[in-house]
Amino acid sequence: MKQITKGKPVKIEDVEALLKDKVRMRDRDRVEQMINRLAEGGKEKLQMISDFDRTLTKQHMDGKPMLSSFCVFSQCSQLPNGYKEKDAALWRYYRPD
Secondary structure (H helix, E strand, C coil): CCCCCCCCCCCHHHHHHHHHHCCCCHHHHHHHHHHHHHHHHHHHHHHCCCCCCCCCCCCECCEECCCCHHHHHHHHCCCCCCHHHHHHHHHHHCCCC
């Protein structure tokens, strides 16, 4: 894979994983734009949340439960209501009481 660096545009062809037969993209240009926006922000601004099932992070701190990665998104004030509504519907479907 080509080194992704701030200020240098990246093309889909530069990311070997995106060239595999099983990878499907509806809008290659949009994917390219998203990759470049991530690179433009630089590593200092990149936040990655990957521990959706709490196997890597603490489940409690000082006796209080910590948020899972899904909860971080559901409580984010910057996401549109449509996301939150879909998130709640999926939660009810997959995690019924």
